[in-house]
Amino acid sequence: MSNLAVFPGTFDPLTKGHLDIIKRASSLFDKVIVAVAKSPSKHTFLTLEERICSAKEALSDMKNVEVEGFKGLLIDYLKEKQCNVLVRGLRNATDYDYEAQLTGMYRAYIPELEIVFLQTASEFSFISSTLVREIFIHGGDISKLVPEPVFTLISSQKK
Numbered sequence: 001m002s003n004l005a006v007f008p009g010t011f012d013p014l015t016k017g018h019l020d021i022i023k024r025a026s027s028l029f030d031k032v033i034v035a036v037a038k039s040p041s042k043h044t045f046l047t048l049e050e051r052i053c054s055a056k057e058a059l060s061d062m063k064n065v066e067v068e069g070f071k072g073l074l075i076d077y078l079k080e081k082q083c084n085v086l087v088r089g090l091r092n093a094t095d096y097d098y099e100a101q102l103t104g105m106y107r108a109y110i111p112e113l114e115i116v117f118l119q120t121a122s123e124f125s126f127i128s129s130t131l132v133r134e135i136f137i138h139g140g141d142i143s144k145l146v147p148e149p150v151f152t153l154i155s156s157q158k159k
Contacts, residue, residue: 084113
């Protein structure tokens with residue numbers, strides 16, 4: 001079995017907090033798939049294609065990281081990839097409580113699934129995609145919160 005992990009999310013947009021988790025996961029696993037969820041119920045700010053392309057560009061220097069889009073249930077995606085390691089990022093206790101609930105649900109479907117929680121570096125712990133979108137919508141500067149390719153995409157296409 002290869003040392004494969006999946007880091008799923010909507011990544012709307014990918015933030016420097018996400019980037020921190022992905023970098024650290026890439027040092028722990030032979031291969032990390034950043035799985036960008038279609039998530040129609042979330043009414044995303046960026047299209048799936050924009051989220052995938054900007055993530056690929058932002059992560060291009062990490063040779064053992066791949067970016068893929070997926071639709072449907074995460075558990076089905078994990079089964080398709082034959083992956084039993086899920087990486088989740090935590091910013092605070094609220095994130096932990098939510099992720100602990102999800103862990104139980106995931107394991108009900110994939111009992112052998114291991115979930116690895118990585119704490120976001122403190123300098124990124126306040127960043128959320130929701131906050132980034134809100135700041136941008138109100139004309140604020142998000143350049144310090146997102147990787148350069150994401151900033152370029154958002155500032156050029158979403159004015």
